[in-house]
Amino acid sequence: MEAITRPLPLPMSFADGVFPAGCPSRTLLDHITSKWGVLILLSLSEGEQRWSELRRRAEGISEKMLAQTLKTLERDGLVSRKAQPVIPPRVDYSLTDKGYELSGLLVPLVGWAFDNADEIINGKRSPLA
Amino acid sequence: MEAITRPLPLPMSFADGVFPAGCPSRTLLDHITSKWGVLILLSLSEGEQRWSELRRRAEGISEKMLAQTLKTLERDGLVSRKAQPVIPPRVDYSLTDKGYELSGLLVPLVGWAFDNADEIINGKRSPLA
DNA sequence: CAGCATCCTTTAAGATACTG
DNA sequence: CAGTATCTTAAAGGATGCTG
Numbered sequence: 287m288e289a290i291t292r293p294l295p296l297p298m299s300f301a302d303g304v305f306p307a308g309c310p311s312r313t314l315l316d317h318i319t320s321k322w323g324v325l326i327l328l329s330l331s332e333g334e335q336r337w338s339e340l341r342r343r344a345e346g347i348s349e350k351m352l353a354q355t356l357k358t359l360e361r362d363g364l365v366s367r368k369a370q371p372v373i374p375p376r377v378d379y380s381l382t383d384k385g386y387e388l389s390g391l392l393v394p395l396v397g398w399a400f401d402n403a404d405e406i407i408n409g410k411r412s413p414l415a
Numbered sequence: 416m417e418a419i420t421r422p423l424p425l426p427m428s429f430a431d432g433v434f435p436a437g438c439p440s441r442t443l444l445d446h447i448t449s450k451w452g453v454l455i456l457l458s459l460s461e462g463e464q465r466w467s468e469l470r471r472r473a474e475g476i477s478e479k480m481l482a483q484t485l486k487t488l489e490r491d492g493l494v495s496r497k498a499q500p501v502i503p504p505r506v507d508y509s510l511t512d513k514g515y516e517l518s519g520l521l522v523p524l525v526g527w528a529f530d531n532a533d534e535i536i537n538g539k540r541s542p543l544a
Numbered sequence: 545c546a547g548c549a550t551c552c553t554t555t556a557a558g559a560t561a562c563t564g
Numbered sequence: 565c566a567g568t569a570t571c572t573t574a575a576a577g578g579a580t581g582c583t584g
Contacts, residue, residue, distance in 0.1 A: 293462040304458045307475035310536035311529045318528065319448035321576090329433045333422040337546050346436035348578055353547065362535050374545040375584080384531070391524040398520055399447065400440045402513070406491050407439035450557090466566050477558055482567065503565040504564080 317362055318388060322347055322355040327381070328396055330365065331389035334380040364388060446491055447517060451476055451484040456510070457525055459494065460518035463509040493517060 305311050317323055325344040329335060335343070341352055356379060359365040364385035370376045381389060434440050446452055454473040458464060464472070470481055485508060488494040493514035499505045510518060 293460075304454045304472045304474070305529060310532035311525075313536050314532040315453060315525065315528045316450060318524075319450075319453060321445060324444060324448060325433045331422075341546095343433045345433070349547070350549095350579090351577065354577095364535075369546090372545095373584085375547080377546060384535075388524075388527060391520075391527055395447075395517075395520040395524055396440075396444065398517060399444045400434060403439035403443040406493075406513075407442050470566095478567070479559090479569095480557065483557095498566090501565095502564090504567080506566060 314362065317358050318364070318392070320355065320358075322351050323359060324392065324396065326352075326355050326359065327364065327385065327389050327392055330379060330381045330385065331393055334378050336376060336378050340379060359385070443491065446487050447493070447521070449484065449487075451480050452488060453521065453525065455481075455484050455488065456493065456514065456518050456521055459508060459510045459514065460522055463507050465505060465507050469508060488514070 318327065322344060326340060329340060329343045337352070341347060341349065344352065356365060356367070360367050363382055366380050366382050368378045447456065451473060454476070455469060458469060458472045466481070470476060470478065473481065485494060485496070489496055492511055495509050495511050497507045
């Protein structure tokens with residue numbers, strides 16, 4: 287049972303409650319809340335993993351999307367990529383400090399979604415329309 | 416300065432670290448982390464607001480996406496819609512208890528994104544490629 | 545193994561016009 | 565005011581084949 291705080295004051299200075307179009311937060315938010323971004327960050331929050339491992343754990347992801355997502359997160363400084371010059375190649379991905387900072391906030395959210403998904407998505411109470 | 420926890424153990428029983436394809440959490444997560452879903456939930460976390468207010472605050476949203484997003488969130492039981500039978504019509508939207516529960520987790524995440532966006536998105540340190 | 549390049553399909557999203 | 569309906573465009577995503 288969580289404590290339910292009602293009309294929650296937003297703790298930061300958004301212009302008018304939500305940040306404006308063109309604001310960099312919109313972009314960053316899109317990256318980290320993207321379909322696969324969330325899963326990759328979540329997976330990596332358990333520690334360093336290699337490409338094939340991520341591909342398997344983020345079930346359903348294509349190679350294209352895995353590459354694209356990892357590249358975006360790396361550019362954002364949230365994920366670190368370490369390639370070893372061996373044959374066959376071995377590449378390990380891990381969260382940066384900033385990435386861990388983020389995942390500390392992301393994991394509870396995903397946990398909540400995980401806990402509530404079945405009731406919310408399947409057991410619809412009053413299907414409108 | 417946040418405390419940085421390193422290899423973070425995932426607090427819930429995911430199958431193999433991340434939940435499987437077809438899992439209802441994926442669907443719910445898509446709803447609440449969608450581009451406009453986040454902004455609407457965030458905006459409503461400050462309290463009841465009407466259609467026109469939401470449209471203005473979620474800058475850049477189209478009527479179509481506003482309607483669609485609100486409908487999805489309402490179906491998920493996160494947002495409540497109260498229409499008054501007056502002319503001109505007046506419709507107020509607010510978070511349900513579940514919605515508040517969620518926004519309590521969502522707001523810190525968005526706050527983090529807001530705080531870090533400028534550095535991460537604009538001030539790229541080592542642009543790869 | 546860890547990718548990248550290409551093509552193609554599907555979905556999300558935007559613009560505009562109209563209504564109770 | 566609070567929407568719906570329709571059309572069009574843009575973006576996301578998937579499938580396949582190839583490479584160091």
